[in-house]
Amino acid sequence: MSDRVIDVEGVSKSFGAKRVVDKLSLQVQRGEIFGFLGPNGSGKTTSIRMLCGLLTPDEGQGTCLGYDIRTQSAAIKSEVGYMTQRFSFYEDLSIRENLEFVASIYQLVNTREAVDAALQNLGLQDRQRQLAGALSGGWKQRMALAACLLHRPKLLLLDEPTAGVDPKARRDFWAELHRLAAEGITVLVSTHYMDEAERCTRLAYIAYGKLLVQGTPEELVAGSGLxxxxxxxxxxxxxxxxxxxxxxxxxxxxxxxxxxxxxxxxxxxxxxxxxxxxxxxxxxxxxxxxxxxxxxxxxxxxxxxxx
Amino acid sequence: MNGFSWRRLRAMVRKEFVQVSRDRLTFAMMIGVPMIQLALFGFAINSDPKHLPTAVLGAEQTEFTRSLVAAVRASGYFDIRATPASADEAFELLHRGDVQFVIAIPPDFSQRLVRGETPAVLLEADASDPAATGNAVAALSVLTSGALRHDLKGVLAPQQAAAPFEWRIHRRYNPDGITQYNIVPGLMGVILTMTMIMMTALAMTRELERGTMENLLAMPLRPAEIMIGKILPYVLVGYVQVAVTLLGGHFIFGVPMVGSLWLLLACVLVFIVANLTVGITFSSLARNQTQAMQMSFFFFLPSILLSGFMFPYRGMPVWAQWLGELLPLTHFLRLVRGILLKGYGAGEAWPHLWPLLLFIIVVMTVGLQRFRRTLD
CATH class of the missing domain: 3.30.70.330 (RRM (RNA recognition motif) domain)
Structure with a gap:
């Protein structure tokens, strides 16, 4: 596998007559924290869903973790951690039950150990018996991240992970992302927050389904001519x-x-x-x-x- | 400011109307339900069923038997559909449910009539549904004196006012005409229909509505695993319900258990799966849980009214009977009543079982296709 974790070329997707993503080309290197920015409805979520094999692009091609995004979505799903924009775990299950469920779906060998480790890593041990629905935004997000990391993915796709989360929890979350990136996990994260954008190693800006610019934060500032x-x-x-x-x-x-x-x-x-x-x-x-x-x-x- | 404000009320009412009109399914239901109810209650349902299929077993052909049969037919309750050659054949028809009644005229009927011996004519009724047979039997009983009036003239005219012959009525399968014998097995089907369809329809839409479906799909789960995994627990729930109804029916209402329990449980499985496929299909059509509920209700209503659970199936006009044939509950009712009350074996169950299997195949094909589409 090359160092390009994500490498897609001319990917498009339409829903009905609306072209949501228009000829998106994107390259993400291993170990990057790649920020995905753009106004609401610009096609960020659709792009992420195509990258992790949830949606099949209408045109264009590319690879994610070296697997073809059109034909090998099953392989992609097992090596990618995808955190949805909306909290998508079971609110009527406890943190531990949710994690155990996810661990079993990924067929982890030692479920109990893996769940214990995940709880420990994200400081969730004390709350493991709490129902996920009773958690505040920050803790929900932590739990979701823990669930995404259970199967040790090589790539994390995070869709606006910090929406509605307080500044302290956001800072902790980003510290965690940098720690993961240091371990060699690639992170693609969409966000609206500028302070978060500045913490990314590289950024892409997408509007109306079109990728307008990409580069490091410094490059973007310099390139804007402002x-x-x-x-x-x-x-x-x-x-x-x-x-x-x-x-x-x-x-x-x-x-x-x-x-x-x-x-x-x-x-x-x-x-x-x-x-x-x-x-x-x-x-x-x-x-x-x-x-x-x-x-x-x-x-x-x-x-x-x-x- | 704090008093009752008409303006605020109007705003609230208007908002409510706009919301209802945006939800097309709810809107359709509000108009559709009364129309369907009207059609069903008004035209299809008849608690005084007539033209019930009847077999006449009669050895002799005399003017007396012809008059008797004519009188029976003229009552409007009986349609002579078969003239079996033997008693065995006649009872076989009754057992399978092809006919509701067998009228057996004894071989020496005319002879004894002429002798003024008051012969007995046997009426075997399939009384598993007392409501379906009650009125017909009552109509028959009053028919004795008038039936042969024109044939028994002159010297043959009855001496007294006494009837020239009598009816001997056998209520088969439910001799005492106990309503519970019919209702309790039927309830099992109704309860299963309601919970199985609603549970699965809701279970899947709940995942969609709460956004957890996206997460499931992002994980390495196959659609078949999701679908079967969602269905299996409810199969178990269904069996618990069956156990409760059976035990309750047996120990509280004394409903007999003539046939094989294993055959019944096997038929229950087929019926549960049939309902679950309906539920899954609804869940792939509904956009939220409310819609799923409405669809389940929409299916449940005709199931109760047209299946023969509440009103005698044979009392309905032909078009309504055809509609009823499309519903799984109709076939299940025949199965469960047949097994519990008549002691159906596998061979007798099969004619009512294959429509269920066909139903499953058809609905499953449609449902799976819809389901796949919602995933992408």
């Missing part, structure tokens, strides 16, 4: 209203006690902001372009031109 100014001081709300009519200031976003102004044409932006630089009570500074700016920018570009 410039950014940060303003702090008084009267920022009025300033925001005034800047709303300035074409070069494509994004004007309040951020705590500051205002972030960014645009693709750096020179034009600077020129347009010139009149405000001298205004009293506020301070202008060149800022760093953040991933969020890049994605909002991408989203706006595509939103204007739906397929």
């Amino acid at each position: 410039s950014n100014w940060t303003v702090t001081g008084n009267g920022l709300a009025e300033l925001q209203n005034e800047l709303a009519h300035t074409a070069a200031a494509e994004q004007v976003v309040p951020f705590g006690s500051s205002l972030h102004v960014s645009g693709t044409d750096g020179a034009a932006l600077e020129h347009a902001l010139q009149p405000y630089f001298a205004r009293s009570g506020i301070r202008w500074e060149r800022g760093d372009v953040r991933l969020e700016d890049v994605f909002i920018h991408l989203m706006r570009d595509t939103a204007d031109a739906p397929p």
